[in-house]
Amino acid sequence: MSEGLSPSPQGTRPSFSVNTHNLIGGLIVAVLAVLFLGYAFYVPNAVIPRFLSAALIVIGIATAVGFLPVHGPRDLYGGLALIMLATLALIASAELPGQRGFAFGPGTAPRLFSFLLAALGAAVAVGGVFAEGPPIEKYKIRGPSLVIIAILAFAAMIRPLGLVPATFLAFMVSILGSTEMRWIESLIAAVSMTLFCVLLFVYLLNLPFQLWPRF
Amino acid sequence: MSELLSNLWMGFQVAGNPYNVLFCLLGALVGTLVGVLPGIGTVATIAMLLPITFGLPPVGALIMLAGIYYGAQYGGSTTSILVNIPGEATSVITCLDGHQMARQGRAGPALSIAAIGSFFAGCVATVLVAALGAPLTGLALLFGPAEYFSLMVLGLIFAVVLAKGSVLKAVAMVVTGLLLSMVGSDLETGAGRMTFDIAELADGIGFANVAMGVFGFAEIVRNLELPAESRDIVQSKITGLMPTRQDLIDSSGAIARGTVLGSLVGILPGGGAVIASFAAYTFEKKIAKDPSRFGRGAIQGVAAPESANNAAAQTSFIPLLTLGIPPNAVMALMVGAMTIHGIVPGPQVMTKQPELFWGMIASMWLGNLMLIVINLPLVGLWVSLLRVPYRLLYPSIIVFCCIGIYSINNSPTDVVIAAIFGVIGYWFVKHDFEPAPMLLGFVLGPLMEENLRRAMLIARGDATVFFTRPISGVLLSTAIILLIIAGLPKIRRRRDEVFVE
Numbered sequence: 001m002s003e004g005l006s007p008s009p010q011g012t013r014p015s016f017s018v019n020t021h022n023l024i025g026g027l028i029v030a031v032l033a034v035l036f037l038g039y040a041f042y043v044p045n046a047v048i049p050r051f052l053s054a055a056l057i058v059i060g061i062a063t064a065v066g067f068l069p070v071h072g073p074r075d076l077y078g079g080l081a082l083i084m085l086a087t088l089a090l091i092a093s094a095e096l097p098g099q100r101g102f103a104f105g106p107g108t109a110p111r112l113f114s115f116l117l118a119a120l121g122a123a124v125a126v127g128g129v130f131a132e133g134p135p136i137e138k139y140k141i142r143g144p145s146l147v148i149i150a151i152l153a154f155a156a157m158i159r160p161l162g163l164v165p166a167t168f169l170a171f172m173v174s175i176l177g178s179t180e181m182r183w184i185e186s187l188i189a190a191v192s193m194t195l196f197c198v199l200l201f202v203y204l205l206n207l208p209f210q211l212w213p214r215f
Numbered sequence: 216m217s218e219l220l221s222n223l224w225m226g227f228q229v230a231g232n233p234y235n236v237l238f239c240l241l242g243a244l245v246g247t248l249v250g251v252l253p254g255i256g257t258v259a260t261i262a263m264l265l266p267i268t269f270g271l272p273p274v275g276a277l278i279m280l281a282g283i284y285y286g287a288q289y290g291g292s293t294t295s296i297l298v299n300i301p302g303e304a305t306s307v308i309t310c311l312d313g314h315q316m317a318r319q320g321r322a323g324p325a326l327s328i329a330a331i332g333s334f335f336a337g338c339v340a341t342v343l344v345a346a347l348g349a350p351l352t353g354l355a356l357l358f359g360p361a362e363y364f365s366l367m368v369l370g371l372i373f374a375v376v377l378a379k380g381s382v383l384k385a386v387a388m389v390v391t392g393l394l395l396s397m398v399g400s401d402l403e404t405g406a407g408r409m410t411f412d413i414a415e416l417a418d419g420i421g422f423a424n425v426a427m428g429v430f431g432f433a434e435i436v437r438n439l440e441l442p443a444e445s446r447d448i449v450q451s452k453i454t455g456l457m458p459t460r461q462d463l464i465d466s467s468g469a470i471a472r473g474t475v476l477g478s479l480v481g482i483l484p485g486g487g488a489v490i491a492s493f494a495a496y497t498f499e500k501k502i503a504k505d506p507s508r509f510g511r512g513a514i515q516g517v518a519a520p521e522s523a524n525n526a527a528a529q530t531s532f533i534p535l536l537t538l539g540i541p542p543n544a545v546m547a548l549m550v551g552a553m554t555i556h557g558i559v560p561g562p563q564v565m566t567k568q569p570e571l572f573w574g575m576i577a578s579m580w581l582g583n584l585m586l587i588v589i590n591l592p593l594v595g596l597w598v599s600l601l602r603v604p605y606r607l608l609y610p611s612i613i614v615f616c617c618i619g620i621y622s623i624n625n626s627p628t629d630v631v632i633a634a635i636f637g638v639i640g641y642w643f644v645k646h647d648f649e650p651a652p653m654l655l656g657f658v659l660g661p662l663m664e665e666n667l668r669r670a671m672l673i674a675r676g677d678a679t680v681f682f683t684r685p686i687s688g689v690l691l692s693t694a695i696i697l698l699i700i701a702g703l704p705k706i707r708r709r710r711d712e713v714f715v716e
Contacts, residue, residue: 075384078646082387089394092409102676104668106401106408113394120387127383137645143439144641147432147613148634154617155630167614174610177439181606189607197618207622
């Protein structure tokens with residue numbers, strides 16, 4: 001399934017085996033948790049998320065230095081990410097009023113489900129510490145980032161530049177993400193696709209799009 | 216009985232008006248055309264086409280919308296089968312076997328069976344809606360908030376049981392979806408929740424953004440990683456567009472069971488069509504002689520969920536027309552359309568505007584008929600979409616998705632949100648998380664929270680109400696038992712699978 005990942009020997013040794021993947025992964029967790037901690041101190045009432053962030057920092061560092069054995073990295077980091085999401089949600093909903101009498105306040109349900117998510121995330125992460133699991137597949141950079149850049153570029157261009165340039169450029173940027181790209185073919189495809197989109201969305205569906213930049 | 220027949224007859228007279236037939240045909244055609252574009256699902260299609268119907272008379276507009284709905288839904292299934300991108304939660308399940316069939320060169324039979332199954336389910340469900348509409352209103356009225364909440368819990372557990380991989384992770388995904396659905400204004404107080412003071416988040420995160428990001432964009436990114444050979448969906452050997460006699464025999468049982476299951480589940484509000492397709496698939500897999508064929512191109516795996524979701528889509532009009540509750544995003548759009556024409560959905564529609572009520576029911580059947588009339592001859596056209604090489608197809612899908620998302624609200628922020636969910640979806644894949652349960656949690660989230668709050672308020676803060684009320688208790692216990700059963704042997708089964716591979 002995965003390629004290019006060396007099998008890590010940390011399963012055999014009980015403690016302190018530094019491994020590059022866990023060093024990077026643990027540090028990412030710790031750094032994000034530090035940011036959350038800062039945010040939690042900036043928001044009033046966010047006491048529990050402060051503790052959660054502090055715990056995440058400790059876990060992140062422990063993972064990074066190899067103190068925490070990682071048998072199932074997919075589950076460990078997956079679970080930690082869920083706890084981070086729950087922490088973020090807890091901070092974001094800290095200022096919302098809670099239960100008044102029998103009635104739920106706007107903040108009750110988000111906090112309820114955040115705690116549930118944190119607990120489930122912890123369970124997943126604990127599974128990743130103890131149960132053997134496959135290594136994380138390598139993240140590719142080129143394809144995904146160009147696709148995302150293309151989408152963001154479309155979002156940035158559609159208002160100021162209009163549909164035609166945005167569609168054409170987003171098509172060209174995203175096609176760069178493929179390793180099999182050919183220039184002539186791509187240009188023809190981009191032009192015909194732009195034409196088709198204009199015909200379909202603007203003339204057939206009558207959507208109120210601006211076609212060209214407004215001067 | 217005679218009353219039912221006379222009502223239906225009245226409906227068919229309304230729907231059979233040449234203009235209305237034309238509207239229905241036009242709606243189904245345009246709906247399929249837009250719905251078939253990869254990455255643009257039912258909701259996005261209807262949202263985009265909604266403005267065309269504003270100029271028509273109310274009955275005509277709603278009939279055309281029904282046509283668009285069925286067309287879009289069928290179009291969504293088409294993209295699920297051909298390019299493995301479900302436009303909507305209802306067609307997620309069709310991907311599993313439908314796309315495998317397409318890879319084996321059997322895209323034609325898969326598409327035809329989807330149409331035939333949908334038509335059959337549509338015929339049955341239409342009669343059912345007409346016959347049971349009134350009495351079922353009574354049954355649905357027995358459901359208090361506690362029951363609704365428990366019903367939705369059961370629905371979500373169904374989805375969890377179905378997800379590949381760990382049950383624990385799937386539950387975590389459901390809760391993630393629920394949490395995400397709470398972003399935006401609070402239903403009761405209007406307080407902005409978890410919006411980080413971003414104005415665009417005040418209305419919440421749009422379903423289409425999440426769906427396109429997690430399924431559309433993430434899928435593309437994922438495909439780009441794979442070597443060219445393994446992703447080639449283009450198989451030159453497409454053996455016949457029509458299903459063989461054997462296919463029809465194989466799938467007839469699945470269609471019938473899917474129809475029954477879908478009709479039943481669809482009546483109950485709360486994402487009926489989604490749950491129906493999931494449940495029908497699980498059921499088929501459970502009773503199959505050889506369950507291992509599922510996920511590898513079993514025709515029953517297409518026939519059952521497609522029939523079920525169409526039946527449920529039809530019967531999900533019942534809560535809308537009788538109670539005024541939109542059970543899903545599509546019905547919510549229908550509410551919007553009806554309100555624009557001055558019709559308030561709810562119990563009074565049936566009594567005050569019978570020709571509208573029955574006309575719409577008849578037009579559902581008509582919409583299904585149009586679908587089969589349009590799509591069986593056009594299956595070849597949709598299949599030819601497969602011949603576009605992926606390196607040209609994926610930028611087109613991205614551009615389509617971008618325009619589609621932007622067109623819903625004319626908001627560039629929505630496109631950015633979809634991009635973020637694309638990254639999240641990519642990360643999910645890397646960590647063995649299934650996105651489908653998250654999406655389901657996301658759709659059901661607002662309804663679930665609303666009912667949870669209402670139930671707790673009525674019970675004066677007593678949480679045991681979910682177990683002490685009989686219907687709710689049964690539903691919740693079923694959910695818990697299901698979870699336990701699925702949890703234990705699943706681990707064993709999953710280990711076996713890992714060992715086999």
